[in-house]
Amino acid sequence: GAVVSQHPSRVICKSGTSVKIECRSLDFQATTMFWYRQFPKQSLMLMATSNEGSKATYEQGVEKDKFLINHASLTLSTLTVTSAHPEDSSFYICSAREISEYSPLHFGNGTRLTVT
C-alpha cells in the first residue's frame, strides 16, 4: 500500500530557532500534499495544501511567513516552522494522495514539535 514517511518523528528546539519537517511519498507520486496540526485532545486541523511546483495554499489564520512550505518534487514536501515559539508546540502531520481523485489520503506518522 501507499506509504508516507515523515521525518523527524520528534524534535525539541529552542524558542526563536527554525525547524524543518520532511514528508515523502515512498512508492507513489503526489502532486498535492496536505499539512495538518493537532493540539492535545483536539482533532486535526488543516494548515495548508502543498502543490508541486507552485505556491502552497494556506488556511485562514495560518501565517504563511511562519510556516514555510516547499513542494519541490512529486515525492517531497517540507514544512519549516520559522522562529518557533512555545505556542507552536504541536503534533504536525502530513498527508498525500496518489495521482487519482478517487484515491484516499495517506498520512505520515506525525512530528511531535516541542519548543522550549
Added chain:
Amino acid sequence: DAKTTQPPSMDCAEGRAANLPCNHSTISGNEYVYWYRQIHSQGPQYIIHGLKNNETNEMASLIITEDRKSSTLILPHATLRDTAVYYCIVRVATLGSRLTFGEGTQLTVNP
C-alpha cells in the same frame, strides 16, 4: 464539504463487532464517505470509503443507507488494537480536495 455527526465515544467487548454510526444528512451526490482512525500519537490510518454501495475490505465493512444520509462502519471482530478515534469524513472526489476532520468517535475495546 458536508458536515458529519458521530457519537463522541463508544465501548465494545473484545471479539465482538463494533458498529460505529455517522450521520451526514447534507451529503451531496458527488461526495464520498471516508473512514479513518487515529491511534494515540500516530498519524491517521485510512480504513475504507464508498459512494453509495456497501463496501468491504480486510479491515472493515461500510454500510451506507439508501438515502446516503448516514453510514455505519463495522469492525467485525474488534481487538484491543482497534482502540482509537474513528473519523467519518465526506469529500468530493477531486484531485485537490482536502479532508476536514471532525471530532470523531473514541472507540474503546475492552478485554
